[in-house]
Each structure stands twice: as C-alpha cells, then as structure tokens.
Amino acid sequence: MSKRIDVSDLNAYYGDFLAVEGVDMVIEPRTVTALIGPSGCGKSTFLRTLNRMHEVIPGAYVTGKAVMDGQDLYGPGIDPVEVRRQVGMVFQRPNPFPTMSIEDNVLAGVKLNNRRMKKADADELVEGALTAANLWNEVKDRLDRPGSSLSGGQQQRLCIARAIAVQPQVLLMDEPCSALDPISTLAIEDLISELKNDYTIVIVTHNMQQAARVSDRTGFFNIAGTGRPGHLIEMDDTTTMFSTPTVKATEDYISGRFG
C-alpha cells in the first residue's frame, strides 16, 4: 500500500505565472519526505501537484512528469479523480465535513467508491481508520456527533482517518500541525511515524524541528525573489540536510539566518 513517485522536470503554473520550476524529485515508499522552505517558495503548490489538486484552481496547470508505479499521473487518459483516490491529502486547517457525523466523515471517501456497504463492514472500517489515526478511544462513544464538535487536534486526526480510510498509496500533508497546539502537534507527529510503516508520506512544514523529528528525507525549496518561480534547491537524507547541507542557502535557512 505504498508507492514510489518519480517527479521529473515538473513546472506548476497559475495562469501565466510560473510558480514552481523544474522540480526533479524521487519520493521513496514507506518513508516520510519533508518539504521545507520560506513562505511563498512553492512547496505547498508542488505538494498539490502530486494529487492533481493544483489544477482545481481556475487557470492553474502543470507540465512535466510525476510517475507513480510506472504510470505518469499527468499522462493522457489519466482522470484526476482517480489519482486523488490513490493519493490522499490532509490540509493545513482541519476540515471535517460539518454537516456529517464523525462516523460519516470517516466513511465520506469510501462511500464515493462503494455506495452500498454492509453495516458491519462500515463499522469495522470506521474503527480501523480511527484506531490508525489514534482517535478511536476518544470518540468511540460519540460517533454520531458532528465532526465539528471535536477539538482542533482531534479534527485533524479525524481528517487523517478520513484520508486513510480509502487506503491510498500516498498521503500528502500540507502543514498539518500549523493550526494546532503543541500537544496536538506531538500527537500528529507520533501518528506520522506510525503511518510511515504503511504509507508513503510527503509533509510540508514550516517547522524545522518537526521536519527533523518526523522525516527521513528532506527537500529544501527556495525562491530568488518575489514573483520568481520556486525551485527545489537541495534534497537529501534528513540527517545529512540538517548536519552537512551542500548548498549555502540551505544551511542559512536551517540555521535560522533567513526565512
């Protein structure tokens, strides 16, 4: 249940504006890949190209290749909807569906593929996904309550449960802890370390300690200036990146001299 993604010469545009240019990257299965860099450097934009969510914005498009399991996600005849079923996503702000119960939130993606589901199967799936997201013990007595009744950290874990309930190959996380308090952040980080055993995870973060704590590999994005495209400057094992980066800009950023 985890796949490798080979990205080559990928450009992301918003209309005429080139936001990310020429990214070549290998995302290894069953690892956590962290993307770091200053605000506006295109790391979130790049992340969203991996499940074709980038093109949801009017006028936005992508050129280049992102090959998962021998299939180019941007190849002809590839339906973005099918890509998104294989590459799940967790957003910056927790976004459970407010009109659904906790249980229905977990099942939201599953029900898209499989309308009719036996009650027993559904229950099993809900328990499995919520357990995997370390949320089961906190919500098992109130599965029929609205998802919005939970705390922010719980809501984010509910969103993770919703994403893994459809058993994707890859899980993308766009600053999943930036709206959470330190304790909830820790809970999510522990969860990421556990999920790594089953999923390929790509996480965008502003928090360098977080990148150092949870990731196996780290990619550093940067821009030359406002209005210029973002580039992947350097990518390596996290320990190498944080101890002996080869590029000066990476070292400056990691040591807090800019950004």
Add this chain to the structure above:
Amino acid sequence: MAPAPPSERPVVRTGRVPGRLGNRVFSGISTGAGILILVILAAVAAFLLIRAIPAFQASREDFADIDFMLGRDLWGFVGPLVFGTVISSTIALLVAVPLSIGIALFISHYAPRKLAQGLGYLIDLLAAIPSVIFGLWGIQWLQPLVSPLFSWLSENLGFIPLFTDYQAPARNIMTAGLVLAIMILPIITATIREVFLQTPRLHEEASLALGATRWEMIRQAVLPFGRSGIISASMLGMGRALGETMAVLMVLSPGYLINFFLLQPGQHQSIAANIASHFPEASGLGVDVLIASGFILFLLTFGVNLVARWIINRRAEFSGAN
C-alpha cells in the same frame, strides 16, 4: 527604582471622554430601528385582529346580505380560500425550488465566470418585473402554450385525480401556480446562489481530495452546507407566493371549492386575489370578512416561517455554523 509619585491627572480618564456621544447615538439608532420593526409588525397584527373581530363574532344570518359569500358562514368562505392559497403556492414551490437549485449551482459551480455574472444579473432583473406584467404574460403567452400539455396530461394521466377533465382555456390553479413559480424564481435563486458561493473552499477541496467528481463534491460539500439556506430561500419564495395578488387575480378563473382538480377552471381562489377582487364593492361586514381572511393569511405566512425555523434549528449542530 522608587515608585513614581501619583501625578496630578489620573492615568485613566474619568468624566467626559470624546467619542462617547457617537457611540450612544449609534446604539440608540440601531436599537430604535430594531424596536420599530416590532412595533410595525404588532400594529399590522393588531389592525387585522381588531377589524376582523366583528366578522368572527357575526352569525350566519348576518352574512346572508354579503353577495360574494354565497350564503356560507365565515369558515365555509375562508376555508376554500386558504386551500387555494396553499395549493397554488405549493405548486409554485415544487416547480421553482428544484429549478432554482439547478440555476444557482450552474452559476456558482459550473458556468465560466463571465457567463455566471451575466446570468446572475438577468435573474435579478427578473425580480424587478412588476407582477401585473407577469399576469399579462401568463394570460397571453403561457396559457396557450401549456394548454396542449394539459390536455395531453388529462388524456394520458387522467386516471390520476389531479389531472382529470382538463377544460380549456387553461385558467386553472396549475397555470396560476406556474406563473407564481416564475415570479418567485429570482428571489429563491439569488438567495441560494449566495449560500452556495459561501461554501468554504476548504470543504470543497476536502471532498475533491478524497476523489470526488464535481457532482459528488457538490452533493458532499455544497448541498449539505446550503441546506438551511435552501429552506430559508424557499420560505422567502413561499411567503411571496402566498401573498401574491395580481398575477393570480388575472390568470385564475375563480371558484370556492376544496378539491384537487388542478386542471379545471373555476375551482379555486387565493386569499389575496379574493380580497383584491371583492374589496372595491364590499361594505360594512363585508369589509370585516375580507380583513378576517387577510388576518388568516397573516397567520398562515407566520406559521410557514415558524416551521422553516424549526426545520433549520433541528439540525443546527450539523450546519457548519459552529
């Protein structure tokens, strides 16, 4: 460091402070406006009730002199009118709400931005057409157009009581309902469109990222979020349909019966159209009777709104408002 000695003037100002007057004026004006609306509502209700009391107290013999009551008592007179009002509004809602949801969805989620804007203006323009124009349009244009449709319905689905025995011309409650539907379409569409446009992008993206198609995303994120808005919009439209006078008066051939023969003329009449048609020649107790029917229309509209509130509040927890 030693504490500073207390200064001549205290740090926190006391007494008259600039800016306070504006505050008081503004809060006075807005509170006043809030109270005014209550006073107006109460005044209208009181007027209707006070003027209606003689009609409620009168006996059947007192009504004998009033021509348009056709020898009925008050409830025998108002009952069919209430029925006619409700059924024409119901037809209007059944036609207008699905259509409005479709148009609003098209504008908010399907149409290219330029087209959506133009369409939005067009819908708003539709709301500016006076109801007498809609009445004329109903008689001159819609009525001949639906006539063949009605006779087809009557021939092929006549075994359903709703559609039996269509009689031309199509001056029946169905045509009146259709005209009402067109009239309430703009307000419902405009309201629903606003609600749909407010669907948080976050929820739409959550749905898309799970692998939803556009239509699945709309069903998962947009429609549930807009549910209470759809109900409110429908009630706004229903309120307008219940009270609409001119178009019904012009299109419908009136009758004072309670039945479901939607395609026959001379069966139904609405309260508002009835007041308009009989008020000019009414006098004495006749006026009171008409005002009493107006009071009942007032209560009906009030009741519809209460029910709508109740429906919305019942699932407030799941509304996304928290």
